[in-house]
Amino acid sequence: MSEAVQDLGPDIDPRIFDSEEFQKDPFPVYKALRDHHPIFHDRFHNRWIISRYWDVDGAFQDSDSFDRAMYKPDGPYDFGSRHIFGPNILEYGNSDEHRRLRNITAGQFIGQKLQDFIPMIHQISDEVIDQFIDDGEVELVKQFASQVPIRVISNMLGFPREDEDTFVEWYQLLIAGLGFGGEHLERGLQARNDMWDYIDPMITERTKNPGEDLLSRLCVAELAGSRMSREEVKGFVALLLAAGGDTTEKAIANMWYHLLYTRPDQLQDVVDNADLWENVFTEMMRYDPVVHAQFRYTTREIPIHNDVIPERAGVILYLGAGNRDERAFNDPDTFDIHRDDLHMGRENRSGRYKDKKNGHLGFGIGQHFCMGYSMARQESAIACSKLAARIKKPKVKFGEHPGISSPSIDSGGFRSPDELWMEFGQ
Amino acid sequence: MKVKIDKDKCYMSGECYYNHPELFEMGEDGYPVVLVDDINDDAMRKHADEAIEVCPAVAISIET
Numbered sequence: 001m002s003e004a005v006q007d008l009g010p011d012i013d014p015r016i017f018d019s020e021e022f023q024k025d026p027f028p029v030y031k032a033l034r035d036h037h038p039i040f041h042d043r044f045h046n047r048w049i050i051s052r053y054w055d056v057d058g059a060f061q062d063s064d065s066f067d068r069a070m071y072k073p074d075g076p077y078d079f080g081s082r083h084i085f086g087p088n089i090l091e092y093g094n095s096d097e098h099r100r101l102r103n104i105t106a107g108q109f110i111g112q113k114l115q116d117f118i119p120m121i122h123q124i125s126d127e128v129i130d131q132f133i134d135d136g137e138v139e140l141v142k143q144f145a146s147q148v149p150i151r152v153i154s155n156m157l158g159f160p161r162e163d164e165d166t167f168v169e170w171y172q173l174l175i176a177g178l179g180f181g182g183e184h185l186e187r188g189l190q191a192r193n194d195m196w197d198y199i200d201p202m203i204t205e206r207t208k209n210p211g212e213d214l215l216s217r218l219c220v221a222e223l224a225g226s227r228m229s230r231e232e233v234k235g236f237v238a239l240l241l242a243a244g245g246d247t248t249e250k251a252i253a254n255m256w257y258h259l260l261y262t263r264p265d266q267l268q269d270v271v272d273n274a275d276l277w278e279n280v281f282t283e284m285m286r287y288d289p290v291v292h293a294q295f296r297y298t299t300r301e302i303p304i305h306n307d308v309i310p311e312r313a314g315v316i317l318y319l320g321a322g323n324r325d326e327r328a329f330n331d332p333d334t335f336d337i338h339r340d341d342l343h344m345g346r347e348n349r350s351g352r353y354k355d356k357k358n359g360h361l362g363f364g365i366g367q368h369f370c371m372g373y374s375m376a377r378q379e380s381a382i383a384c385s386k387l388a389a390r391i392k393k394p395k396v397k398f399g400e401h402p403g404i405s406s407p408s409i410d411s412g413g414f415r416s417p418d419e420l421w422m423e424f425g426q
Numbered sequence: 427m428k429v430k431i432d433k434d435k436c437y438m439s440g441e442c443y444y445n446h447p448e449l450f451e452m453g454e455d456g457y458p459v460v461l462v463d464d465i466n467d468d469a470m471r472k473h474a475d476e477a478i479e480v481c482p483a484v485a486i487s488i489e490t
Contacts, residue, residue: 061452099445103480111482224476350440352456367444 012037014044017410024405026292027333030321039305045410047314051321053328053358055304057351059296059317060365066296066315068368069093084178084189085242086196086235094367104221104228105236106371108214114375116212117156121379124151125386133390133426137397140420141253146172148383149248153240158206158213163198170195171241178242179407196234203230244372250290250416251380255280257404257417258287260396262335269337271388277381279337282344282360285323287335289362290416292320292409316410319361328358347373391424427465428489429474431458435485442477442486449473 010032016022022029033040033051040049050059059066069092089105092098107113128147132138147168154167170191177188203219210216218233228236259267259280270276294317302309309315324332330341343357349369351359363370370376388394398421407413429449442458443450449470453459465471465488478486 103445107480348438348440349444350438350452350456352438352440352452354437366440369440369444 010036012040014042017042017045020405023407023409023413024403026320026409027324030318030324033318034321034325034327039307039309041307042316047316048309049316049318050304051318051325053322053325053361056317056319056322056361057365059315060294060351060361060368063094063367065298065300065302066317067093067299068294068296070297070312084174084185084192085239086231089236090239090243090368098367100223100226101228101232101236102371104223104226105218108217108221109372109375111374113217114378117152117214118378118382120155121148121152121382122386124148124155125383127151128383129387129390136425137421137423140256140422141417142419144383144387145249145253145256145420148252149379150241150245152379153245156214157199157237157240158211158215167195171245174238174241175246179413192238195238199234199237200230203233243370244375246414247290247372248376248379250414251281251284251376252383253416253420254284254288254290254404255380255384256422257401257420258284258335260394260420260422261401262287263337264396266337267394271394274385274388276337277384277388278377279339279344280384281377281380282342283335283337283339285362286329286342286360287323288404288415289320289323289360290414291362291412292406292415293318293412294364294368295412319364320409322361346377390426392426394422394424397421397423427471427474428463429460429465429477430487430489431460432485432487433457435483437483437485439482441480441482445480446473446477449477 012029012032016029030051033049038050038052038055040051042049050056068090089098089101092101125148128144128151131147132143138144150168150171151164154164155161159167173184173191174188174195177185177191199215202215206213206216207219210220215233215237218228218236220227255277259270270280296315296317298309298311298313298315300311322328326332329339341357343353343355343359345353347359347363347369349366351361351365353359363373401417401420404415404417406415409415436457438456440452440458443452449460449462450458451461462470465474474486474488478488
């Protein structure tokens, strides 16, 4: 009897999910969820929460039962035309439309097509580093992490270099709009419209005379004779700023944060061996990934852990919690770039690996697995190794750091430090 | 015609089974399992051809 009572574990007050404390350090709550409430009915927010590694994996794999978009009684999906990115791949749940858009675009970010852009990533990284290398110190978020990915995207799209700073400005306004709402959102939408006006004639031109740039490739890419419409190309470019730019920016900042503050004893290992930057990327994506939560809607009743999630219920998948699950990783709360129980190489959409190790859940799995996975990994590793190669004895400027946080974990807000100062010799 | 998977080349990217669930599913070990023994209609052949095209490991082939 006493054991059964103990199994219920500590109650979780669902208001914790809205607290600042949770945005900063959600991990104790994640552990309470995994250990005592593997399926948690959060009546306050009207949703269900899944937190164990294999349960999160199972929900990602079963996208027929856990749909990314809400479906309507009379039609497939419920999403408005007012969405900030316009028509885009993220809003089409499990439909053929999603598969079509994904297959047209995904191929642009892997394999040889990605390799075509690698020399440019090296060049942009060096240009950004040139701006602060003589200072002996750098604020990594503003001067480094937030500069590289967006300039890379601008060049991938084939925008003229003299327009690059304007493009960076649109990016910052759009991202601020997504993060803060209100008047920021108004300015963000204006920036998006300015960008759409800017690329509209380019789409016409490059559809007629395509080059090797990404915008041309998006205009003419075909799948079974089908191309993206003009509106879909515009929507995809806007999406690329947030999904490809902002995420990679946060990833780079988090990698340095963990080496400077979480495991300073492993920083020198990476400085000595640049190959280890991919391990830093992988372990960061496990230990504290940029995105912690994904939302799904059930399309049927789901029996799980002696409970039943009803049909059409909202479900939060805490991949940030699954990544810390003792059932999947030894000593999960330790950040260790030499970890031998984590698949360290390139991620698979299946979440299954030949080395039989478990992978991190940071890119999701299955139907909606991040299609920028390969680019994010390579770009982060290149930018970081370029910087490490040009500095000596990197160290923190301030002994104390307020830590990393998210504007809202449950809304998919990205986790990252606001500022990250580093000193170095040359 | 039969669809063959070369398990040495395959690295479980999952592209075949997420894109063509009519023809493939994920096996217990993560490798794809071919669901249709004998391909003899055009629709299934089209799925097979597309899967061959999107497989990043070049691990899928058709044996006649």
